[in-house]
Structures are given as structure tokens and as C-alpha cells.
Amino acid sequence: MAQEINNPTRAPVLAPGYTYRSVTDKISSIVLRGTPRGWYVGFAISFLLAMLLLFAMTYLLIAGIGVWGVNIPVGWGFAITNFVWWIGIGHAGTLISAILLLLRQPWRTSINRFAEAMTLFAVANAALFPILHLGRPYFAYWLFPYPDVMGVWPQFRSPLIWDLFAITTYGLVSLLFWYMGLVPDLATLRDRATKTPVKMFYGLLAMGWRGSVYHWRRYHKSYFLIAALATPLVVSVHSIVSFDFAVSIVPGWHTTIFPPYFVAGAIFSGFAMVLTLTIPLRAVYHLEDFVTMRHLNVMAKVMLASGLIVAYGYMMEFFTSWYSGNTFEQFMTLNRAFGPYAVLFWLMMLCNVVIPQALWLRRVRANVILLFVISILINVGMWVERLVIVVTSLSRDFLPSSWGMYAPTLWDWAVFIGTFGLFFALLFLFIRLLPMISMAEMRELVQETGAGEAH
Amino acid sequence: MAEFETPEALVKAARRVREEGYRAVDAFAPFEIEELGDVLHARNVGLPLIVLGGGVTGLVTGFALQYWTTVIDYPLDIGGRPLASWPAFVPVSFELTILFASFAALLGMLALNHLPMPYHPVFNVPRFGRASQDRFFLLIEARDRFFRHATTRKLLEELGAYEVSDVEP
Numbered sequence: 001m002a003q004e005i006n007n008p009t010r011a012p013v014l015a016p017g018y019t020y021r022s023v024t025d026k027i028s029s030i031v032l033r034g035t036p037r038g039w040y041v042g043f044a045i046s047f048l049l050a051m052l053l054l055f056a057m058t059y060l061l062i063a064g065i066g067v068w069g070v071n072i073p074v075g076w077g078f079a080i081t082n083f084v085w086w087i088g089i090g091h092a093g094t095l096i097s098a099i100l101l102l103l104r105q106p107w108r109t110s111i112n113r114f115a116e117a118m119t120l121f122a123v124a125n126a127a128l129f130p131i132l133h134l135g136r137p138y139f140a141y142w143l144f145p146y147p148d149v150m151g152v153w154p155q156f157r158s159p160l161i162w163d164l165f166a167i168t169t170y171g172l173v174s175l176l177f178w179y180m181g182l183v184p185d186l187a188t189l190r191d192r193a194t195k196t197p198v199k200m201f202y203g204l205l206a207m208g209w210r211g212s213v214y215h216w217r218r219y220h221k222s223y224f225l226i227a228a229l230a231t232p233l234v235v236s237v238h239s240i241v242s243f244d245f246a247v248s249i250v251p252g253w254h255t256t257i258f259p260p261y262f263v264a265g266a267i268f269s270g271f272a273m274v275l276t277l278t279i280p281l282r283a284v285y286h287l288e289d290f291v292t293m294r295h296l297n298v299m300a301k302v303m304l305a306s307g308l309i310v311a312y313g314y315m316m317e318f319f320t321s322w323y324s325g326n327t328f329e330q331f332m333t334l335n336r337a338f339g340p341y342a343v344l345f346w347l348m349m350l351c352n353v354v355i356p357q358a359l360w361l362r363r364v365r366a367n368v369i370l371l372f373v374i375s376i377l378i379n380v381g382m383w384v385e386r387l388v389i390v391v392t393s394l395s396r397d398f399l400p401s402s403w404g405m406y407a408p409t410l411w412d413w414a415v416f417i418g419t420f421g422l423f424f425a426l427l428f429l430f431i432r433l434l435p436m437i438s439m440a441e442m443r444e445l446v447q448e449t450g451a452g453e454a455h
Numbered sequence: 456m457a458e459f460e461t462p463e464a465l466v467k468a469a470r471r472v473r474e475e476g477y478r479a480v481d482a483f484a485p486f487e488i489e490e491l492g493d494v495l496h497a498r499n500v501g502l503p504l505i506v507l508g509g510g511v512t513g514l515v516t517g518f519a520l521q522y523w524t525t526v527i528d529y530p531l532d533i534g535g536r537p538l539a540s541w542p543a544f545v546p547v548s549f550e551l552t553i554l555f556a557s558f559a560a561l562l563g564m565l566a567l568n569h570l571p572m573p574y575h576p577v578f579n580v581p582r583f584g585r586a587s588q589d590r591f592f593l594l595i596e597a598r599d600r601f602f603r604h605a606t607t608r609k610l611l612e613e614l615g616a617y618e619v620s621d622v623e624p
Binding site for chain 2 (some may be wrong): 019020021024145152153154156157159162166168169172173176180187188191192203204207208209211212213214215217218220221222225226229232233440441443447
């Protein structure tokens with residue numbers, strides 16, 4: 001253990017001494033044994049917050065969008081900030097599962113299932129906001145191309161329609177990939193469950209999986225193909241989200257750096273959220289042998305790398321606004337840094353550019369508490385970044401006569417905080433009902449590390 | 456059906472059984488053993504084609520939908536700009552390609568594997584539940600032309616099986 005703390009790079013991806021059986025036992029017992037008391041407490045708090053979301057949403061739908069702080073000129077406010085933030089978080093899951101699978105990184109195995117679940121719940125939260133912020137949310141279905149009595153169709157040249165397709169596809173493909181990964185594990189749970197209703201539940205979901213060698217081969221082929229399809233998908237989704245901004249002509253939005261810089265930001269915040277969630281989870285469920293210091297270390301490095309790309313994005317924004325010679329762009333940059341929202345700007349720079357530099361130090365990456373704190377600060381920073389982009393550009397665009405300030409109301413906060421409730425309530429249910437680490441892939445890892453023999 | 460304790464023993468047994476001429480053979484393991492698939496000639500022809508078909512269908516659907524709605528069914532002339540503005544149709548066509556191909560990959564895998572299949576005779580073997588946990592099973596079906604109850608059983612026992620059992624239909 002001492003060695004591990006000194007050098008997290010050399011720590012194993014799986015602590016030694018595990019067999020096929022003990023890996024399976026340890027992961028499945030979290031699901032099949034009784035519920036710990038802490039789970040009820042955590043679930044109750046999350047559920048209450050989810051009810052707050054329901055309440056705030058209901059009030060919004062009854063009273064109208066006026067209960068929020070949005071108005072002209074700042075028509076986007078919290079809703080789009082939260083949307084971009086949640087969908088960004090949702091990028092880590094598929095990135096870990098798909099891209100790292102194709103790159104054959106062994107450290108993906110024990111965190112992919114959990115990260116995928118996180119993705120699904122984050123995307124579910126994200127998808128709420130574009131609908132809620134419509135002036136008339138009950139017409140949201142007009143976005144779908146269906147033959148209606150008016151004879152009109154959606155505007156396919158608009159990034160907002162692209163968004164609908166990108167997010168629907170992303171949500172569905174992530175769900176499908178997640179479920180497919182679960183099938184062999186559901187079979188394991190079916191075979192280990194002792195009570196008939198539990199057996200039936202997992203048995204139905206497992207679809208009669210019996211682990212035949214012919215099935216495994218097709219299964220893996222299919223899994224790899226979906227991973228190969230999901231990889232460009234991940235990149236496309238946040239690129240399209242950035243088009244919502246970049247295709248417009250608002251100063252500070254109309255730049256070509258947006259797609260890559262948004263994708264990097266998504267990975268940055270996604271990994272930060274994975275760390276924020278994994279660190280307490282591995283401590284509570286004693287999973288330190290599966291999610292080792294190696295995992296935390298590697299994730300910290302990915303965070304550092306993507307954070308540097310984000311910092312580069314900021315720099316290029318400054319440079320381009322100066323170099324373009326465009327008065328409005330130059331004013332926008334100065335307004336961001338020294339205008340009425342300057343506090344947010346400097347908070348964003350502190351959280352996203354300055355603090356992550358600590359991750360260069362191995363001692364910081366080996367310190368679980370510090371990593372946890374840094375990951376939370378990055379989450380905050382990335383949320384503030386989206387707020388800065390949305391609000392500062394809209395509040396002061398071309399004509400000073402059309403300028404206006406934005407401030408969120410209590411209902412803005414209630415919806416935002418409520419989405420955390422929904423997110424964590426779903427995560428608690430997931431941890432309780434499904435194996436949070438892939439058992440089949442862990443057994444494969446046991447075989448690869450050569451520990452399987454020791455029965 | 457024979458139960459083995461390690462993947463290596465199963466691969467060895469499967470190879471021997473193939474050499475003896477048995478063809479109606481299946482093996483069950485808690486994770487994929489690539490060597491085993493090679494030994495038992497598990498082939499994989501259909502699936503990539505199904506996925507390709509799904510992808511092409513998605514691409515054509517996406518593009519045709521946008522082209523037909525914006526150029527043919529409800530053309531809007533805005534400042535004389537071209538109606539068939541194909542670059543703007545790329546994102547939706549791309550997303551639908553991925554969507555259809557992914558569904559084809561999952562459904563194709565299930566269809567080729569004949570899943571869902573709630574009942575299968577192998578589940579009648581009491582210890583078979585461990586095939587999804589930590590044990591490795593080899594099955595020789597009675598319809599194989601080399602199958603003789605006593606000799607086949609003896610062969611499996613010789614191969615170091617932990618337990619050999621009959622599978623009731």
C-alpha cells in the first residue's frame with residue numbers, strides 16, 4: 001500500500017489475489033445482499049431533491065417561463081447553461097467505454113459500467129432543459145419530423161434540430177451499449193439469486209444468456225462495432241451542441257474553435273464528475289482493490305490533458321478577438337474579463353486553468369482527498385464557463401441600447417438543484433439494482449493478469 | 456456435458472473432442488475465451504454486413520427525409536438560396552447512420568444468437584449456474600453422429616472433467 005501511494009503510475013489495475021469467483025462474489029453481493037442504512041439516507045435526500053425538481057417544473061409549466069430570470073436580451077440563462085453542462089458530463093461515460101475499449105486500455109474495465117450509467121442519467125437531465133426553456137413547452141413535439149395537418153416540416157438547416165437528433169441518438173445508443181454490456185452480468189445475477197422473484201427479474205433482463213462460445217464471439221464483435229460507432233458519435237454530439245452557439249453571429253459565439261473546445265470541455269468535466277462520484281463510492285463499498293490508485297491517477301491525467309486543451313481554447317478566443325480587428329469581438333473579450341460578470345470569468349479561469357495545474361504533481365494525483373476537491377472545483381468551473389459564454393455574450397451584444405442584465409430567480413436555482421436530486425436518485429437505484437462494475441470483464445481481467453489459477 | 460475448472464482445460468478438451476470428429480459441440484464460459492472460439496470454428500460472417508446495412512439505411516433515410524421535406528414537399532425560397540443545401544443535412548444524416556447501425560448491431564447479435572430464449576435444456580444441469588460465474592462447460596449433443604453415450608462420457612472423463620452429466624431435454 002505504501003508503494004502504491006508513492007507511485008500511483010505503477011499500481012495495478014486490479015489488486016493481486018483475486019479469482020473468478022471472488023471477483024464475482026464481491027461485485028454481485030452489493031446487489032444481492034441487504035441494503036445498507038446509508039443507502040436509504042442517500043436515496044431519501046436525493047428523492048426529496050428530485051421532488052423539488054418536479055415541483056419547480058410543474059410551477060414553470062403552469063405559470064410560464066416568466067418565473068425564470070430569462071428575458072430579452074438574455075433569453076438563454078440557466079437553462080442552456082445547465083443543458084450544456086449536463087450533456088458535457090454525459091460525455092465521459094461513452095468516451096471511457098467506447099474509445100478506451102478500441103484503444104484496449106485495461107484500466108477502463110472497472111469504471112466503464114458506472115460511467116455509462118452516469119452518462120445516461122446526465123443526458124436525461126440535459127434533455128429536460130431545452131424543452132423547459134421553450135416558451136411553449138407543450139409544443140416540443142413539433143421538433144419531430146412527422147406529417148402534420150399544417151403541412152410544414154422542421155427546419156433542417158437549424159442547429160437546434162441537429163441538436164434534437166444528436167441528443168436522441170446519443171441517449172439511445174448509450175442506453176443500448178450499457179444494456180448490452182449488462183447482459184452477461186444479468187445472467188450471473190440470475191444464477192446467483194436465491195429468491196424466485198429476484199431470479200425472475202434478472203432472468204427476464206438477461207434474455208436467456210448462457211455464455212455459449214458462439215454467442216460470446218458475436219457478442220464481442222457487436223460490442224466492438226457499437227464502440228466504433230459510438231466514438232465519432234461522442235465527438236459529434238458536443239460539436240453539434242457548440243453549433244447552437246457558433247452558427248449564430250453573436251460576438252463571442254461565432255468562432256470556429258467552438259466544436260473542438262466544447263468537446264475537450266465535455267471530456268474535462270465528464271472525467272471530473274466520474275472522479276467526484278467514484279472516490280466516495282469506492283470508499284463506501286470497499287472497492288479499492290478494483291478501482292485502484294492507478295485508475296484515479298490515469299483519470300487525473302486525462303483531466304489535466306483535456307484541461308490544457310480547454311485553456312488553449314480560452315487563449316485562442318482572446319487571440320482571435322484581438323487579431324480579428326473586430327470592435328465587437330474585442331469589446332466582448334474585455335467585457336467578459338472586466339465587465340459586470342467579471343467575477344464569474346475569474347472564477348472560471350481559477351477553476352479550469354489554474355487549479356488543474358496541480359495535477360502535474362504526482363503527490364497530488366496520489367492524494368484521494370485532493371483529487372476529490374479538485375474534481376469538484378472543475379465541475380464548478382465548467383458550469384461557470386457555460387454561464388459566462390451564455391450570459392456575457394447575450395447581455396451586451398452590438399447595440400448598447402439593447403443591452404440588459406441577467407439574474408437567476410429562485411425557480412432557476414430550484415430546477416438546477418432539483419436535477420442533482422434526479423441524477424443521484426437514479427444513481428442510487430442503479431447501485432442497488434445492477435452491478436456497478438462489469439463482472440464478465442473483470443473475470444477476463446483476472447485471466448489476463450494470470451490470477452485465475454489460484455482457486 | 457462436462458464441467459472444467461480452468462479455461463485452459465476447457466480449450467484442451469474442446470480441441471481433443473474436435474479431433475475425435477465431434478461436430479455438434481458447444482462450450483460455455485463466464486467470459487470470452489478467444490482461443491476456444493477458434494478451436495470450435497465460431498464464425499462471424501453475418502453481423503458486420505447487418506451493421507453495414509443498418510448504417511446505409513440510416514444514411515439514406517436521414518438524407519431522403521431532409522431532401523424530400525425541404526426541396527420537394529415544402530420548399531421555402533429564402534433570398535434565392537439553394538434548396539438542396541446538402542452541407543446542412545450532414546449532421547442529421549450522420550446521427551441517423553449511427554443510430555440505425557447501432558440498433559442493427561444489437562438486434563443482429565440477438566437474432567443470430569437466437570436470443571431471447573428463456574428456456575434451454577442446458578439450464579437443467581444443476582451446476583450450470585456456475586457457467587456464468589467461475590466454471591467452464593463443454594457440451595456434446597446427442598445428435599452428433601459420433602455420439603455413443605458410454606464412450607463419449609468416458610472421453611470427457613479422461614479429459615479431466617470435474618463432473619460429467621447428462622442434459623435432459
